[in-house]
Amino acid sequence: MIEVKNLVKVYSSKKNKVIGVDNVSLTIKNGEIFGIVGYSGAGKSTLLRCLNLLERPTSGQVIIDGVDLTTLNDKELRQARLKIGMIFQHFHLVSSKTVFENVAFALKAAKKSKDEIEKRVNELLEMVGLADKRDAYPSQLSGGQKQRVGIARALANEPTVLLCDEATSALDPSTTKSILALLKKINRELGITIVLITHEMEVVKDICDRIAVMQDGKVIELGTVYDIFTNPKEELTKSFINSVLQFELPDHLLKKRTGTIVKIQFKGEIAEETVVSDMLQTFNVKGNILHGKIEYIQDMPLGIFIMELTGDPDEIERAIDYISLRTNGLEVIASAA
Amino acid sequence: MLLNSLMNLVPELNKAFLETLYMVAISLSVAIIAGLPLGILLFVTDRGLFLENTTVKSVLGFIVNMIRSIPFVILLVGLLPLTKLITGTTIGPTAASVSLSVAAIPFFARIVETSLREIDKGVIEAAVAVGATPWMIIKDVLLPEARPGIMHGITITTISLVSYSAMAGIVGGGGIGDLAIRFGYYRYDNTVMITTIVILICLVQIIQFAGDRIARLVDKR
Ligand SMILES: Nc1ncnc2c1ncn2[C@@H]1O[C@H](COP(=O)(O)OP(=O)(O)OP(=O)(O)O)[C@@H](O)[C@H]1O
Ligand SMILES: [Mg+2]
Numbered sequence: 001m002i003e004v005k006n007l008v009k010v011y012s013s014k015k016n017k018v019i020g021v022d023n024v025s026l027t028i029k030n031g032e033i034f035g036i037v038g039y040s041g042a043g044k045s046t047l048l049r050c051l052n053l054l055e056r057p058t059s060g061q062v063i064i065d066g067v068d069l070t071t072l073n074d075k076e077l078r079q080a081r082l083k084i085g086m087i088f089q090h091f092h093l094v095s096s097k098t099v100f101e102n103v104a105f106a107l108k109a110a111k112k113s114k115d116e117i118e119k120r121v122n123e124l125l126e127m128v129g130l131a132d133k134r135d136a137y138p139s140q141l142s143g144g145q146k147q148r149v150g151i152a153r154a155l156a157n158e159p160t161v162l163l164c165d166e167a168t169s170a171l172d173p174s175t176t177k178s179i180l181a182l183l184k185k186i187n188r189e190l191g192i193t194i195v196l197i198t199h200e201m202e203v204v205k206d207i208c209d210r211i212a213v214m215q216d217g218k219v220i221e222l223g224t225v226y227d228i229f230t231n232p233k234e235e236l237t238k239s240f241i242n243s244v245l246q247f248e249l250p251d252h253l254l255k256k257r258t259g260t261i262v263k264i265q266f267k268g269e270i271a272e273e274t275v276v277s278d279m280l281q282t283f284n285v286k287g288n289i290l291h292g293k294i295e296y297i298q299d300m301p302l303g304i305f306i307m308e309l310t311g312d313p314d315e316i317e318r319a320i321d322y323i324s325l326r327t328n329g330l331e332v333i334a335s336a337a
Numbered sequence: 338m339l340l341n342s343l344m345n346l347v348p349e350l351n352k353a354f355l356e357t358l359y360m361v362a363i364s365l366s367v368a369i370i371a372g373l374p375l376g377i378l379l380f381v382t383d384r385g386l387f388l389e390n391t392t393v394k395s396v397l398g399f400i401v402n403m404i405r406s407i408p409f410v411i412l413l414v415g416l417l418p419l420t421k422l423i424t425g426t427t428i429g430p431t432a433a434s435v436s437l438s439v440a441a442i443p444f445f446a447r448i449v450e451t452s453l454r455e456i457d458k459g460v461i462e463a464a465v466a467v468g469a470t471p472w473m474i475i476k477d478v479l480l481p482e483a484r485p486g487i488m489h490g491i492t493i494t495t496i497s498l499v500s501y502s503a504m505a506g507i508v509g510g511g512g513i514g515d516l517a518i519r520f521g522y523y524r525y526d527n528t529v530m531i532t533t534i535v536i537l538i539c540l541v542q543i544i545q546f547a548g549d550r551i552a553r554l555v556d557k558r
Contacts, residue, residue: 108473
C-alpha cells in the first residue's frame with residue numbers, strides 16, 4: 001500500500017517559487033492499477049517521482065508498505081528502491097550496454113550472484129518476450145522493444161510497486177496496446193501495484209482501476225474509473241472524458257430532425273435491461289436511434305444512445321420522465337420544433 | 338650535402354624523439370590517473386546529481402580553473418621547487434614531466450566532465466531509481482556511456498602535451514620541440530627546423546588517427 005500524506009513539492013530558485021505538488025494526500029491499494037491524469041504541468045511527474053524519492057518532497061510523507069521513505073538514510077533508501085520499479089517515457093536504457101547487461105544492472109544493485117543474475121535475466125527477458133534480443137544494443141531495438149527492456153529492468157528485483165511515467169507516450173497505438181497488455185498481465189499475475197501517468201484517456205479506460213485527476217499540483221478528483229467516466233464532477237474531468245466518449249451529432253443532422261432529441265446513458269446492469277423497449281411499449285411515442293455505442297470500462301458496460309422521440313408532446317414528456325427515473329442519465333439535447 | 342646533414346642529425350633526433358615520448362607518456366598517465374577521478378567528481382557533485390555537494394564542487398572547480406589560467410611557461414618555472422621535491426632535480430625530461438602533468442590533470446578533468454555532461458540525465462536517474470550505489474553508477478553507467486568522449490579527450494590531451502613539451506627545453510627537458518628551438522630557431526638551421534616540424538606533424542597525425550580509431554571501437558551505441 002502506498003500512502004501519500006500532505007505531500008508538497010516546491011521548486012525554489014533565486015527568482016521565484018514553482019509549486020509542483022500542492023498538498024496531496026492519497027492512498028493507493030495493493031494490487032491496483034492507479035492512473036494519474038492531467039494536463040501538462042499539472043504536477044503528475046513530480047508526484048510520481050516523489051513516490052520513490054527521485055524528487056525529495058518539501059514536506060509530507062510517502063509511506064510504502066508501512067515504511068516512511070522520507071525518514072530513510074541513503075543506504076536504506078537504495079534498499080527500498082529495489083522494491084519500487086520505474087519505467088519512463090524515453091526508456092532511459094544504458095546505450096553502451098546490451099539488453100542483458102541493462103537488466104543485469106538492476107540485479108547487481110541487489111548484490112545478486114552471477115548465476116542468479118544469469119538465470120533471472122533470462123527469465124525476465126522471456127517474460128517480456130525479448131529472449132532473442134539478449135545481446136542486442138538498445139540502438140538496435142524498436143521503441144516497444146526498448147520499453148520491454150525497461151520493464152524487465154524495473155521488475156528485476158521483484159518489486160511490489162511499478163511506477164510508469166508516460167510509459168506509452170512515445171509509442172504508436174498498436175505498440176501501446178501491447179505494452180498495456182503486458183502491464184496488465186504483470187499486475188494480474190504478479191500482483192504488482194502499478195501507478196501510471198498518462199494523458200491518454202484511452203489508456204486509463206483500458207487498464208486503470210482508479211484514477212486521480214490533477215490540476216495545478218492538486219488532486220481535484222479521485223475515484224474508480226467507472227465512476228469517473230459515468231459521473232464526472234469537475235469540468236476538467238469532463239473534458240478529458242469527452243475525448244474518449246466522443247458523442248456529437250453533426251449540426252446539419254440535428255437541424256433536420258423534428259422530434260425531441262435525447263441522450264440516454266446506461267450504466268452497469270441497467271445497460272442489460274430493456275428500458276427503451278419498455279418505454280416504447282408503455283407510451284405512445286416513436287423512437288428513432290440516431291447514434292449509439294456501448295463502451296466497456298473495467299469490463300462494465302457503459303451505453304450511450306442518442307434518440308429522437310416523436311409523438312404527442314405530453315406522451316414524450318412522460319416517456320422522458322420514465323427513462324430518467326430508470327437510467328438516471330437522460331439529457332434532452334433538442335426539444336421538438 | 339642535405340642527406341649528409343640529415344644523417345648527422347639522426348642520433349640527435351632519435352634521442353629527442355624518445356625524450357618527447359617519455360615526457361608525454363608520463364604526464365599523460367598522470368593526467369588520466371588523477372584527472373579521470375577529478376573529472377568524475379566535478380560532475381557527480383553538481384546540482385541535482387546523486388552526490389550533489391556544493392562545497393566540494395566549488396573548491397575543486399576553483400583549483401582547476403586556477404591552474405588552467407596560468408600560462409604554461411610560468412607554471413614550468415613556478416613549479417621548480419615542487420619538481421625538485423618530487424624528482425630530486427630540476428632539469429631533464431623527468432623534471433619537465435612534473436609541470437606537464439600538473440597542467441594536464443585539470444585539462445583532462447574538464448574534458449572528462451564535459452563528456453559526462455553529455456549523458457542523458459534520465460539514464461542516470463533510471464540507475465538511481467533502480468537502487469544502484471554511486472560507485473555502481475559511475476562504473477556501469479557513467480564511464481561506459483562517456484567512453485567515446487573520454488577517448489577523444491585522451492587524444493586531445495596527448496596532442497596538447499606534445500606541443501607543450503616543446504617548452505620543456507627551458508628547463509633542459511629535451512625533446513623534439515626543444516631540438517627545433519635550439520637548432521632551428523637560435524642557429525637558423527632550416528634543415529633541422531623542417532625535419533623536426535615534419536616529425537611533429539606526423540606524430541600528431543598518428544595520434545589523432547589512432548585516437549579516432551579507438552574511440553570508434555569503444556563506441557557501442
Ligand atoms: N526540476 C524542476 N525545477 C523547477 N520546476 C519544475 C521542475 N520539475 C517540474 N517543475 C515544475 O513543476 C510543475 C509540475 O511539473 P510536472 O513535470 O510534474 O508536470 P507534468 O504534469 O508531469 O507535466 P507533463 O504532462 O508535461 O509531463 C510545472 O510547473 C513545472 O514547471
Ligand atoms: Mg510529466
